[in-house]
Amino acid sequence: MNKKLIIATLVSASLLAGCGDKVSGQKSPQGPLVVVEPVTVIDYQQGKQYVGRTEALEDVLITAQVSGYLKERFFTEGQLVEKGQLLFQIEPAAYEAKLASAQAAISQAEANLKKADLDFKRGQNLLPKGSISESEFDRLTAENLSAIAQLKAAKAQYHSAEVDLSYTSISAPFSGRISDSKVSLGDLVSPSSGVLTTLVSLNPMQTTFNLSERERLDLGIDYLDGSGEGKGNVEVLLTLNNGEEYEHLGEVDFIGNRIDLNTGTIAMRAKFDNPEQRLLPGQHVQVFLREKIPVQKMVIPRRAVQSDLEGDFVMVLKEDNVAERRNVIMGPQTVQGIIIADGIDATDIVMTKGLQRVRNGITVRVEATEAKDK
Structure with a gap:
């Protein structure tokens, strides 16, 4: 019995030793x-976004330069008009009469000058012969000079009447979109009667914004060339209020000449092609100023x-x-x-x-x- 107990004990010890070896032989925990x-x-283009507002390159108030009754209007409100297109016609009859009168005054002055010139030349021939006195010759000379001055004055009056007559036809100074008419046919208009309508150009458009002095230097837009075009490796991208990116890139065409002491910023302006007239004056946009060449x-x-x-x-x-x-x-x-x-x-x-x-x-x-x- 003692012999069997010893054998059982040895077998149990061997089994426990084997299990211990198996546990100790496990691999250490692996890395994370x-x-x-x-x-x-x-390819990255450094830049920064600013808040801007679009502006028309040309924005004009159409007013009357002479007084008269409004005879005719030649545009549809809100339409696109071309440069030189007739917009309003003021009754021209009174100004045509003034022009005709000025023309008649020129004819009269020319006739007076012709007579005075003939008398002067005749006096030049008679004076050496002693047929007329020097005082008489002086009078002929003065009349000739006076006739010359009267002709010049008559021509000036004619030019003034011609200009006034031209002002009765009011034309578009540039191509753009016209607003509504502030006057009706038959109204008496004059230089003091106010605005007749307004006209803005739409292509190209521009937008203004402000940036800090450091940003201006970092982006390399610290000077302009003689043509007024923006220099430096920058371009301008617009984002409209609906989140869409405007398809035409812009370029800086104006940099202010001083830093605003209150805000520490400088005014800038960029110009954009606008052939589809998607941009209108006064529109709020997001302006992204970035480098032209990616790095x-x-x-x-x-x-x-x-x-x-x-x-x-x-x-x-x-x-x-x-x-x-x-x-x-x-x-x-x-x-x-x-x-x-x-x-x-x-x-x-x-x-x-x-x-x-x-x-x-x-x-x-x-x-x-x-x-x-x-």
């Missing part, structure tokens, strides 16, 4: 599971960036799946991700998920790269 993505390089920038998902007391950093996957900390300097957020100005290379692979247990220098397990969702 992470998701990684490569750094993406994009390459590195972007990563925003969730890859962490922060601590040392600043912003990312975890980069190195050889043998070793995690490495990189301190980074972040740039602006884009649709593709966050721009990294410094701290990583274009060939790096960053960790985007599973970062809670990742520490610098540890080995990690890499999950299959997910589709980019930045």
Whole structure:
């Protein structure tokens, strides 16, 4: 019995020893599971958005330059009119009569001058012969000069009457859209009677906005050339109130000559083609001022960036799946991700998920790269 007990005890001890070896032979816990993505390089145009308002390049109040009864109107309210198109006709009869009278005055002055000139020339021939006195010759000279002056005055009166007559026909000074008429046919209009209608040009259009001095210098728009066109590598994009981007890019054509001491900003203006007349004066728009030539920038998902007391950093996957900390300097957020100005290379692979247990220098397990969702 004692022999059987000893054998059973030895067998039990062997079994327990085997189990102990099996437990001690288990592998140590594996590294944390992470998701990684490569750094993406994009073409980026630096810029900033401002609030602007559209304006017409030409905006004029149409008024009468002479007095008279309004005889006819030649436009439909709200229509597009061409430069030189007749808009209003003021009764011209009185001004035509003045013009005819001025023409008659010229004819009379020319006749007087002809007689005075003949008398003067006759006096020139008689004076050396002593047939007339010097005082008589002086009188003939004065009459001749007076006749010349009277002809000039008559021609000036004719020109004035001609101008007044031309003012009875009111034409469009430029092409654009006309508003409603403020007067009716038969009304007595004059320079003091107020606005007859208004006219604005629609193509091109312009928009005004303000930006800070630092932004102006950063974007390289600190000077203009002699033609008045904006210099620097910038272009302007408009976003309308319905969220749509305006299809025509604009260019800066005016920069103010001083900084506003109250706001610290400078006035700017950009010009846009507007062939479809989608833009109207007074329209609120979002103005995006950006560089013309894109530059390459590195972007990563925003969730890859962490922060601590040392600043912003990312975890980069190195050889043998070793995690490495990189301190980074972040740039602006884009649709593709966050721009990294410094701290990583274009060939790096960053960790985007599973970062809670990742520490610098540890080995990690890499999950299959997910589709980019930045």
